Amino acid sequence: MIIVIEPDSDVPIYEQICNQIMEGIARGQIKPGHSLPSVRVFASDLGVNMHTVNKSYHLLEKKGIITIVPKSGAVISSPQDFNESSFNRLKDEFKPLIAESLVVGMTHQQIQNLVTSIIEDFTKNQK
Amino acid sequence: MTLAIFLFISIILAGIQTAIPFLVKRTIIFGITVPEKHIKNEQLLSYKKNYTFIVALVSVIALASYVLWVLVSNPVEEKTVLIGTFIQFGIILFSLSLYFYYHGKTLQLKKKQNWMEQLKQVKVADLSVRSQDEMLSWYVFLLPIVMTVGVIVYTIFQYDLLPNQIPTHWGANGKADRFTEKTPISAISLPLTLLAMQVMFLGINIGKSKSGIQLSATSLNASRNRQLTLRKNSSWLMFGVSFLLTIMFSFFQLTTIHPDLFAGTAMMAAPIIFLVILLTGTIIFAVKVGRADKQSVGEQKEDITDYDEDSYWKGGLFYFNRNDPSIFVEKRFGVGWTLNFGNPIGYIIVFVPLVVIIILSNL
Structure with missing residues (x-):
């Protein structure tokens, strides 16, 4: 799936990333069980700071949308966890x-x- | 022979310098970010054509006078080499100054016509692009390293066989023309230099594969195709160079240990074959990558454009962005990669082996 962010928007970048990933899951473009790219890869593909991506991942984890597994990265959780x-x-x-x-x-x-x-x-x- | 080699290299060099405006990323013109809908601007097209025409013209005149001078006055070899090198640097410097001239002109035009106004600047990333990345794995680069370690170990075992004068420099004809006293270090300094280069290639390959696949929002498919082509082909090209260097250096080292192992003609041919393969590989690489994003995009979005990163590109040539974790990024003017000078890891990968090589060659 394609992530599009606007660096000059009033919405912070980490929130934009978080929103786009949630939309991607809602649209079925990313499915539960799939994993997101590593923080480093994601940040360098977007050309943004690693802390920014890290922040979005932690926000998603707090919302229960992904689980961060050491070594295998960020995995999309199943909706049953609601x-x-x-x-x-x-x-x-x-x-x-x-x-x-x-x-x-x-x-x-x-x-x-x-x-x-x-x-x-x-x-x-x-x- | 010297003339032929210099001419061959110079023609390819001039050819690539001439073609650069047409081989670079589609939305970067003379190092300036240009929105997709303005890349066909007539003024810009004329800048590109003028650059190409002037560089081609000056190169042809310079090279023709060089050939004429060598054929008529028949100078000594050193002089041919010196002037030949001078002309190559001249062509590079000339095209670089012309680049700066058009870099300024493009920047002025962009400001005057307010291209970025009313366009939403965005950055994009493709979450699944990594599965299509065909760069060589880092461990493939261990193969030439293992070969070199083998040559070093062999040299240590055959230390007594080595002559008292160790060759340190070879002429274009493949004959050693500079020597140094035999010591345990000078005996293996040649394969050690090679090893330093191979470690650098390994580091560069790892650095590139960890670097971002940065796409253009207005031409997703074209830019993805270009990035993947660049990554795959540059890693193969670098492996090829590493492999060929290993063969050539090992060949020289073995000839020093066993002078009669190979025929004199083989010694003469090796550097030339190396040069021909290297230059052919470079041309194929430049053309393949240069064409990778030139097909029509057909996915025009009117109101968005790529994020203007011009402020991170000093002079459109040097990338300095502390926020971007990429170690290498695609060049703006030329085909290939450049360092992200805002990331210290890049300095270590490139400069440490270079310093080692310089120290080794001055021991």
């Missing part, structure tokens, strides 16, 4: 976004349609 704590964390992260949507005047239906269309976009090319 649990209470991720649910609570996601709820907290959804809250401000949904609040903002309501504040700018989106209706309940519009928000739901938006969520559905994003999910459809992610899953449309999967079999």
